[in-house]
Amino acid sequence: MSLILLFALFVFPPLVVAGTLLQWRRRRMRAARKSPLTSDLLRPPGQRLREQLDALGDEVDLYLMMVVVGPTLVFAALVAPAGEAGAISPMSFGVAIVLVVLVVGYSTRKLLKFQREQDRLRVGYDAELAVGQELDQLMRQGAAVFHDFPADKFNIDHVVISPVGVFAVETKGRAKPILEKGKAAQVEYDGKALKFPTWIETEPIAQAERQAIWLRNWLTSATGEPIAVRAVLAIPGWYVKRTGRGAVNVYSGRELATLVSRGGFDTIAEDKMQRIIHQVEQRCRTIEPTFNRSVKK
Template identity: 45%
Template sequence: MTGIETTLLRQALLLIGVAVVMLSGPAIGGGVLIWRKQKARASRRSPLTTKLLRGPGQTLRDHIEESRVDLMADLAMMMTMPLMLVGLHLAQSYLLGAPESTFRIGFTTVAAIGMTLWSARRLYKRSRSLDFARLGLDAEIAVGQELDQLMREGAAVFHDFPAEGFNIDHVVISPSGIYAIETKGYSKPNRSRGAENAKVGFDGHALHFPNWTTTKPLEQAERQAAWLKKWLSNAVGTSVSVTPVLALPGWFVERAGRGSVWVFSGKEIRKLLSQRSAPAVDAQLVRQAAHQVEQRCRNVSPTYRPLDQGG
């Protein structure tokens, strides 16, 4: 073996050694958690044998959970990778006798700073996305809790209905009508205008917030209602009508016109069934439609599962 090959081998072994030392803690910790979970599942099993209905904001809950894991991974990388680079540099200097040089010091410094900045950028973007997801989840929970009150009036209420490539936040099926409800969680400007910051105007065509105007939520609600109408009509074997609804929890809605989409605040949504302009639905169709929607929404596995059902 030549001198160059020996040096390369020593460099490779050194790199592996530094990596093992730096990552041994997280690896052992993760192994202990996995072992404990497997041991618990081997001795006990969940009493639940069927899948659960989706709750308000189920998609956002899953996204938040995954984002938290990714956030912790990014944070761990931000803390360990620069240390690995510095540790490798010092190990080369003191274990392999590599001479210090401006190039080596500069390369290690630039690489460590670059890795830190790259990780910081990922952390910022992921934490910002997580904030938006939490705001959306709060909004969906608030509207879902109001809609659940409609079950006292004989309505079937479902949340986070999985469609094709998207989800409908809430579906309400009742003799008064069938509704596809889109919920939007918009933050308010933090200014000293009091109640003015909490008002949104609706002229039948657009939403006018204190500092911006949009039509996208209305268009989204219409698209989702059209999809649900087509799917549900095919599922029950007869044409049904679906009313698009937009819920804006935390906002006071000032109506200056009427459009194809009904717009409510979070508290007003409980008045949904009292709006008589929606086509009535006979009792048999209510049962059929509710059955079809429930089958699609009952797809959540219990979080505590026996080993033979997978992770």
């Protein structure tokens, strides 16, 4: 009797049973406890991007495994049996080569696509974290700050509620070119478009304005009174040169420290501000405590 058969008959079943019993005991012990937190948590900066990055990581791992393991599986299925029989035909070997090329080629193509998407999301995620950290400092000035606000089929990166107004802040992360020491990456804003060194964008401006309008309408409906919302676009890491004015205010990351201290804003009464905060907070508490999620698994 071969060693593999002995393992399959006498070693593997007890291991499976022991593993199952240990898992069952662990689940029983965890089921008797619960998290000390009694409510869901607020969404952190970049929560949606973090979830997308996690999902992409699974895809990257899958296709990386296909690139590494795929050729071995193909040869094990088509060539190895014929080799053991001592009759490897040129046709079977040729079919195996074609399949390996197809599997590796397809997997590599998908892998590169997902890795490019990962790079894009990482830049955006880092930008949202940086902007979130800058905005959190506004709490010292009496503002309430919420992140990754869930709207209708989209998210508003940050919502700032202060005595001088409500702000819907959209963040855009853009990788910078490598410049000579002492030179800053600059984007020009003329009130209608963002002019980067080698490209021009208008969609971020339109997106920030749409989101501010949506938030204004939702808050007005939720609170039963008119709520004005100002549209803000943050581009951390870039120097913003303003050559015109538009419906959207564009800031670099560092400039957000002055968001609620600039003049020309209307004041919001304390009771009205609290009603706005309550509505936004209820919508942002969507993160179940990690312990509770792990118990359910």
